[in-house]
Amino acid sequence: FNEDRVVLHDILSMTKDVVIPRKDATAANTYIVNLDLPPMERWNNVLEHFDPTDITAVVHALMDKFFPSKLLIPILEKIGADLDHYISQPFADELRGISKNFGINLGDIVLGNLVYDISAFHSGLSKACTSIVTSDKMGRLIHGRNLDYVIGKHLKPLTIQVDYQKNGKTLFMATTYVGYIGVITGSRNGAFSVSGDQRNTGQLWENLLSALEGSWPTFMLQRMVLERAKDYGEAVTLLSNTPTIAPVYFIVGGIRPGEGAIIVKDQRNLRNVTLMDHRWYILETNYDPWNTPPKSDDRRDAGIAAMNKVGRENMNSAELYKVLSVPPVFNANTTYTTIMSAADPDVYHTMIRYDAPSN
Numbered sequence: 161f162n163e164d165r166v167v168l169h170d171i172l173s174m175t176k177d178v179v180i181p182r183k184d185a186t187a188a189n190t191y192i193v194n195l196d197l198p199p200m201e202r203w204n205n206v207l208e209h210f211d212p213t214d215i216t217a218v219v220h221a222l223m224d225k226f227f228p229s230k231l232l233i234p235i236l237e238k239i240g241a242d243l244d245h246y247i248s249q250p251f252a253d254e255l256r257g258i259s260k261n262f263g264i265n266l267g268d269i270v271l272g273n274l275v276y277d278i279s280a281f282h283s284g285l286s287k288a289c290t291s292i293v294t295s296d297k298m299g300r301l302i303h304g305r306n307l308d309y310v311i312g313k314h315l316k317p318l319t320i321q322v323d324y325q326k327n328g329k330t331l332f333m334a335t336t337y338v339g340y341i342g343v344i345t346g347s348r349n350g351a352f353s354v355s356g357d358q359r360n361t362g363q364l365w366e367n368l369l370s371a372l373e374g375s376w377p378t379f380m381l382q383r384m385v386l387e388r389a390k391d392y393g394e395a396v397t398l399l400s401n402t403p404t405i406a407p408v409y410f411i412v413g414g415i416r417p418g419e420g421a422i423i424v425k426d427q428r429n430l431r432n433v434t435l436m437d438h439r440w441y442i443l444e445t446n447y448d449p450w451n452t453p454p455k456s457d458d459r460r461d462a463g464i465a466a467m468n469k470v471g472r473e474n475m476n477s478a479e480l481y482k483v484l485s486v487p488p489v490f491n492a493n494t495t496y497t498t499i500m501s502a503a504d505p506d507v508y509h510t511m512i513r514y515d516a517p518s519n
């Protein structure tokens with residue numbers, strides 16, 4: 161019966177008049193995280209709306225993907241539970257709080273939060289993600305990103321916006337998956353926006369050495385910078401000069417014309433910074449700006465073509481969303497699209513891409 165269904169689906173797809181119904185993209189809900197609360201309590205307000213077993217399922221699915229040997233999982237969980245060696249405060253206690261208050265294995269929650277740092281190195285694993293900082297006709301900067309990742313079917317229902325507050329006021333906005341306390345996408349009002357794209361270079365042992373030397377878990381650094389940096393310049397300096405466990409591309413947008421940067425990082429050191437300057441947009445996927453992307457995964461040229469087709473005169477949040485919806489920039493692994501502008505908090509918007517093309 162299942163085989164028949166697959167065949168029928170294929171035939172219908174080939175018939176031009178028949179439209180296969182697809183799910184629609186859905187706006188992500190926003191939850192407040194109060195940074196004035198003790199770290200152990202900060203995430204209660206979020207986690208109480210979700211089923212903790214969904215978070216454990218995500219971690220196990222990720223481990224299955226990256227470390228297929230089941231024997232490794234309890235060992236990795238044990239290493240993860242020893243978190244004070246590689247995670248500083250308040251992050252260590254936030255993770256303890258999530259574990260204790262919601263009955264999630266501490267090793268699991270730690271591993272889930274370090275999955276980027278133990279999987280971003282030179283490997284044949286699939287990659288995808290696109291970040292764009294662009295100016296519109298008026299010179300206002302808008303920052304858009306697609307977060308593409310494996311196991312999207314588990315991650316989409318856990319996609320949320322977080323309003324990080326201090327003294328009852330928003331300090332910065334972020335988009336994340338429930339249980340993931342680092343920031344991969346975020347914007348600090350009146351200051352800067354930032355997104356991280358995966359960079360697969362170097363070897364796993366370099367990540368491990370970097371962790372032993374006390375480097376930052378990559379996306380906890382992004383969150384720290386959103387909490388501490390007062391403006392675009394300070395953000396670029398901190399993101400460029402702080403050692404991370406894994407290599408990464410940090411894409412930063414500011415609030416003034418020309419304030420855009422692609423920061424290329426090795427495990428410990430800064431590799432290169434490309435500034436926006438007089439260009440009207442910058443675009444990064446998962447390849448070094450000075451290299452040609454592989455033919456098998458050229459989201460860069462597809463994105464550039466889509467941006468140029470819109471043109472600076474017509475660029476706005478809706479058009480940027482459309483650019484991020486052009487295949488293969490938009491692909492089977494796209495979990496969410498966020499559009500943000502540090503100059504205007506009302507722009508911040510995340511759509512969960514239930515409408516992504518299937519594999």
Ligand SMILES: CCCCCCCCCCCCCCCC(=O)NCCO
Pocket residue numbers: 215218219268269272273275276286287288289307308309310337338339340344356357358359446
């Ligand atoms: C306990 C937490 C559960 C959720 C874990 C989710 C982990 C998500 C890690 C995402 C890392 C994103 C990297 C940047 C996006 C990108 O470039 N993707 C291409 C690689 O596939």
